[in-house]
Amino acid sequence: MQTLENQRRTSSIRDMVTGSKIKGSFISFGLVKLDVKTKSSSGVEFKTSGSSNVDTSKVTGTLETKYKWAEYGLTFTEKWTTENTLGTEICVEDQITKGLKLTFDTTFSPNTGKKSGKVKTAYKREYLNAGVDVDLDFAGPTIHGAAVAGYEGWLAGYQMTFDSAKSKMTQSNFAVGYKTGDFQLHTNVNDGSEFGGSIYQKVNDKLETAVNLAWTAGSNGTRFGIAAKYQLDSSASISAKVNNASLVGIGYTQTLRPGMKLLLSALVDGKNINAGGHKLGLGLELEA
Helix, strand or coil: CCCCCCCCCCCCHHHHCCCHHHHCCCCCCCEEEEEEEEECCCCCEEEEEEEEECCCCCEEEEEEEEEEEHHHCEEEEEEEECCCCEEEEEEEECCCCCCEEEEEEEEEECCCCEEEEEEEEEEECCCEEEEEEEEECCCCCEEEEEEEEEECCEEEEEEEEEECCCCEEEEEEEEEEEECCCEEEEEEEECCCEEEEEEEEECCCCEEEEEEEEEECCCCCEEEEEEEEEEEECCEEEEEEEECCCEEEEEEEEEEECCEEEEEEEEEECCCHHHCCCEEEEEEEEEC
16 A cells, blocks of 8 residues: 655645656756765764856855754754855654654844744654645744645645735645556646646666646646656666757766765757757765
């Protein structure tokens, strides 16, 4: 029977059953990125990330520390960005009841004095994963809710956002999907105006493929994309994708050694090959 242990709510309910393995094979085009993860002997996790935008030459970075107090199901996370934003997150899981996760997330910018807070709740069991997040604001909280239910490979999910300041539902998405070990089918309706569908298949141990279609009410065009990932060997893989706008993306991932991964990507405009404007991406992930 299909469980929902990993069906965590994300910014788009489309991630419920899509072929995210292929999508994750590409780093952002036009970026040079470095990620480093390490863990101290006392159990404190450190993560730092830096990126440079080739087009704008803007450099951004983040530093994150995380400590888990497993005995009480607590996780403390602190984060700092080069935009001088400080963040603190406190999370407690499986303490009030099994499957329930509560999180309090705050950010503060000393330069502007801007503060923000968010309360997150998530509850997951074998056939259900539901969550409610509340963005705290002086004008009125914004409520985000989502739920995914599954049985025998079938999945159904709903996602909504309600802005209490405007007393208005700003987002309403619905999705249905079917998932087996090597095949995924997904359809979604966003705000009653955007319709989409995708198919993902793991052809064999080395090859994965995916097709995505989307259409917006009031427009004549249908958007589509095709993607594939091929595992060259145990340490290297290559990915490719193309859409109806003739944009071709190519990604290459190489594990140099345990804890060190190199990512390369390129985006080519098939309609204007000689005009320039193509983008490259470079990423390096280190973990110790």
